[in-house]
Amino acid sequence: MTTQQSASLFGRRLRGARRQAEIPQDKLGVQIGLDEHTASARISRYETGVHEPPFEIAMKLAKALHVPAAYFYCEDEDLAELVLAWGRLSKSDRKHLRKLLDGKPDESFIKR
Template sequence: MVPIRLRYARKRAKLTQARLGTLAGIDINLARSRICQYELGVHRPTFEMVCKFAEILNLPECYFYTINDNLAEDIIELYYDKYCN
């Protein structure tokens, strides 16, 4: 997972690190620090956890794995055009 993608998607959804973590099923006492570690690239979430983030943030899983920033933006645009309109 590309760490900056999680931070960008979380902020775009106007969620705190703690809120995203608890919505994804992370213990409330660990949620903020765990999401912070994921966003900084200190730790990597499992694919299953990324799938939870994708569902919560209404994004496809592939968004979190693409390295190219332009492609990431295209993925968001295509996804919203196809599934959110």
């Protein structure tokens, strides 16, 4: 079994988001406030599933990687993609989308 296969769901999503952002493990760790001497090892342990970070650290990782924290925990790939898309929407677009989902379409949003 490879490291990628044995990694936790959180770890796989973290590694993917970090690579997408093109941030090395050590730089990401330092960016979220980890000691520079242990930052790379800590991020590696999160990515491989050896440890899962406390939610406070997950929030810092999400902010640094510009993804919603919920993305790290989505079991379903389609839902994970929706969470990423939601994170890219403006507040106004989120409001319009919520109305659509509630069955109350906003004509200005539909006509875009």
